[in-house]
Amino acid sequence: MIAARSLAKRYGEHRVFAGIDIDLRPGGFLLVTGPNGSGKTTLLRVLAGLAAPTAGSLRLPERHTVGYLGHEPLVYRELTPLENLTLFGRLYRLPERGARIGMLLERFGLWEVRHERVSTFSRGMQQRLGLCRVLLHEPSLLLLDEPYNALDAEGCELLDGVFDEHRTWVVATHEPRRVEQRATERLAFA
Amino acid sequence: MTYAADVAALARKDLLLELRAKETLPSMLLFVIAALTIFHFALPSGTSHAAALGLLWAAIIFTALLGLTRAFVAEREQGMLDALVLAPCDRSAIWLGKALAVLAFLVAAEVVALPAFAAFFSGLDGRTVAAVALADIGIASVGTLFGAMAVAGRARELLLPLLFLPMAIPIVVGGVGGYLWFLALYDAIFVVLSWAAFEYVVSET
Numbered sequence: 001m002i003a004a005r006s007l008a009k010r011y012g013e014h015r016v017f018a019g020i021d022i023d024l025r026p027g028g029f030l031l032v033t034g035p036n037g038s039g040k041t042t043l044l045r046v047l048a049g050l051a052a053p054t055a056g057s058l059r060l061p062e063r064h065t066v067g068y069l070g071h072e073p074l075v076y077r078e079l080t081p082l083e084n085l086t087l088f089g090r091l092y093r094l095p096e097r098g099a100r101i102g103m104l105l106e107r108f109g110l111w112e113v114r115h116e117r118v119s120t121f122s123r124g125m126q127q128r129l130g131l132c133r134v135l136l137h138e139p140s141l142l143l144l145d146e147p148y149n150a151l152d153a154e155g156c157e158l159l160d161g162v163f164d165e166h167r168t169w170v171v172a173t174h175e176p177r178r179v180e181q182r183a184t185e186r187l188a189f190a
Numbered sequence: 191m192t193y194a195a196d197v198a199a200l201a202r203k204d205l206l207l208e209l210r211a212k213e214t215l216p217s218m219l220l221f222v223i224a225a226l227t228i229f230h231f232a233l234p235s236g237t238s239h240a241a242a243l244g245l246l247w248a249a250i251i252f253t254a255l256l257g258l259t260r261a262f263v264a265e266r267e268q269g270m271l272d273a274l275v276l277a278p279c280d281r282s283a284i285w286l287g288k289a290l291a292v293l294a295f296l297v298a299a300e301v302v303a304l305p306a307f308a309a310f311f312s313g314l315d316g317r318t319v320a321a322v323a324l325a326d327i328g329i330a331s332v333g334t335l336f337g338a339m340a341v342a343g344r345a346r347e348l349l350l351p352l353l354f355l356p357m358a359i360p361i362v363v364g365g366v367g368g369y370l371w372f373l374a375l376y377d378a379i380f381v382v383l384s385w386a387a388f389e390y391v392v393s394e395t
Contacts, residue, residue, distance in 0.1 A: 050272055052393070064278035074273035076203070076264055078210040083203075090199045091277035093192065117210070133273070 001026050001141055001168045002047060007056035009042055016042045017189065020056070024168060026140070029182045032172040034189025040172035041071065043187075044143045047170055064092065067139035069147060073130025077119040081110050081129050084118065085136055092137035104132040108158055123150040131159065141168045148178060196279040200287025205294060207264055214260040218253050218299040223306055225249040230310040240366070242311035243318065247365045249303065250322065251329070251358045257295045258333040259350055261288060262341045271341060275392050285334055285388035292337075293330040300326070321365045324373035328380055332357050335384040338391050 007020035017039040024030050032040050045051040048068040049060060060066070068074075075084045082101065089097030105111040108128040118126060127150045134142065148156055156178070163169065163182055171179055208214050229245040265271040274284050300322055308314040336353040343349040357380075364372040 045272075048272075048276060050275065062278075063276060066276065068272070068276055070269060070272060072269040074269055076207065076270060077268060078207050078264070079203070083206070087199055087203055088273070088277065091196060091274070091279045093278070 001028065001061055002030075002170070003057075003059040004047075005057045007043075007046065007058060008054050009039070009046055009051065010054045018055075020187070022047075022185070022187070024170065024185055026168050027166060028184045029163075029169040029171070029179075030185040030187060031176055031179060031183035032170065032187045032189070033174065033176045034172075035174060038189035040174075040189055041145055043189075044068070044070070044145050044170065044172050048143050061141050064137065065140045066143065067134040067137065067141070068143045069130050069134045070145050071149070073126045073133070075118055075126065075129050075133055077126075078117060080115050080117055081105060081132070082114040084129065085132060088133055088136055094137060097136075100136065101132075104135060108132050109154070124152050124155055127151055128155055128158070131162065135162065139167070141170070143170045145172045146174070147171060148173065148175070193280055193283055196283040197286045197290065200274075200284060201290040201294075204261075204288060204291030208291070208295070213263075214257055215295050215298055217260070218257050218295060219302055221256050222249050222253040222299050222303040225252065226303065226306050226310055233311075239312045242307075244362075244366050246303075246307050246311075246318075247325075247362045249307075250300070250325070250365075251355070251362060253299055253303070254292075254296055254329045254333060254358075255351060255354060257292060257299070258337050258354065259347065261292050261334060261337045266341045266346070271338070271392060281389045281392060282385050284392070285338065285385060288337070289330045289334040289384075292334055293326055296326045296330060297323075317368045317370070318365075320370055321368055321373055324370060324377060325361045325365050327377045328361055328373065329358065331377070331381045331384040335388060335391060338388065342391070 002022050002024040004020055004022040008018040009016040020043065022030065032043060034040050042051065046053050047060065048066060049063060085101040086097065089101060094100060105114050108131060110125065110128055110132065118129060147159055151159060163179065226249055233242065275281060304314055304319065304322065333354055336350055339353060340346045340350040360376055361373065364376060
């Protein structure tokens with residue numbers, strides 16, 4: 001699913017990371033840990049294809065099979081959940097997207113507020129919507145950056161349920177306790 | 191067909207965002223009317239039509255710049271360019287959708303600005319209206335590309351004018367001179383260049 005050899009990323013003189021090797025097979029779970037600013041987010045952006053590595057080789061699956069959730073939920077705040085998911089469903093060419101969108105909004109407890117603007121939501125609700133967006137096209141590889149951020153207890157349980165699905169995961173967090181037992185691979189940044 | 195539907199969905203999204211936020215178009219309208227009013231009182235009576243026309247083009251370019259600085263606000267502040275770039279649609283569709291929305295805002299501002307110019311100064315001929323319409327296409331295409339570049343840069347507010355204003359000089363030359371063929375050529379070249387270059391602009395944001 002992901003094969004990386006001697007992966008490195010620099011911004012000018014600043015070395016973010018170097019010498020990263022990853023072999024992640026389908027169904028695997030790569031747990032990326034480390035303190036703030038250690039390079040976890042940059043690694044996820046490289047694995048998502050949003051940033052190019054400075055050195056090393058990297059093999060990634062096709063773009064439409066990848067789902068990426070960054071620090072931000074990556075949804076338009078002045079649109080409603082329904083409008084956001086309809087837009088991305090269109091761009092991902094989802095057949096029968098109405099049913100899929102409805103199912104996800106129900107699952108993450110957002111159905112009742114589907115016509116309200118995201119800007120009126122709490123950060124936790126926005127994160128739930130971000131999870132809906134990232135799962136919308138049923139990606140086989142999910143890259144999640146601090147996915148438990150801002151989620152309440154119920155939201156955390158919903159996310160735990162998502163991790164039960166058979167997909168390939170790369171999860172970056174500085175609080176790994178909640179997902180540690182799921183990890184098949186580990187990468188620790190100092 | 192799919193490409194056109196993607197472009198339509200993206201342009202519709204930008205128009206909807208503006209309809210909700212009401213930030214870009216009112217600012218552009220206020221700016222262009224204020225600028226034309228200032229020019230009206232600043233110019234001595236009996237000023238030539240050519241001089242007044244020059245001021246119209248200055249007002250249009252700076253109004254467009256105002257709109258362009260707002261064009262990628264949601265993508266910049268909410269990181270939405272990442273989400274759009276990750277979608278499997280052709281990345282040039284993102285540029286085209288945004289450029290169409292910018293074009294719509296420009297045209298809307300000019301629907302008010304051109305009659306105001308005609309009222310303040312020495313009327314308006316069909317050639318000027320045609321020149322403005324052609325210029326809008328070039329402004330929207332080049333400006334949207336530079337707007338996306340500025341999103342990735344550090345000094346965003348500085349970068350867009352620095353990139354856009356030199357590229358707007360040919361538009362002003364063609365507009366003031368009424369060289370429609372020149373403006374059409376500018377559009378043809380820069381629409382294709384911007385369309386093709388957008389992929390590379392957003393590849394490492």
